[in-house]
Amino acid sequence: MTDDEIDMLGRGFCACTLPKAHWTHGAHFATALWLILRRPDIDAEIDMPGMIRRYNESVGGVNSDTSGYHETITQASLHMARQLLAGLPADVTPAAAYAALMASPLGDKDWPFAYWTRETLMSPAARRAWLAPDRTPLPT
Helix, strand or coil: CCHHHHHHHHHHHHHCCCCHHHCCHHHHHHHHHHHHHHCCCCCHHHHHHHHHHHHHHHCCCCCCCCCCCCHHHHHHHHHHHHHHHHCCCCCCCHHHHHHHHHHCHHHCCCHHHHCCCHHHHCCHHHHHCCCCCCCCCCCC
16 A cells, blocks of 8 residues: 555545445554554544544444444554554654554454454443453553
8 A cells, every 4th residue: 555545545534535445454554554653633542533433424334332433442453553663663654654564463354362352352341442451461
């Protein structure tokens, strides 16, 4: 994915104009990296939950106990994106960061199950609020 493509994803997400079919696992991480690297006016950990809920609703989705926004996955993904960025050059581009992330275990959409049991992560409680991993702690 190029910097221009990531920029279009990020802008489309923020404006709620990104087609739902484009909101993939990779697009979630590309957008998170874009927000962290290109939008210092946005505090991703604080602002992204509302942004995701708003986006989901804009494409006809529902944020409920079984679908839509997921607090634990969002916060864990942001944590892991920041961990990855900490190991890259300070001037890394979104495209280079995205390529590194997708080449890592984070590129697999099931990466959270290395840290949480399916039962815990898929629970309504984990969807509503942060739940610490119940398998192994996230790297720090």
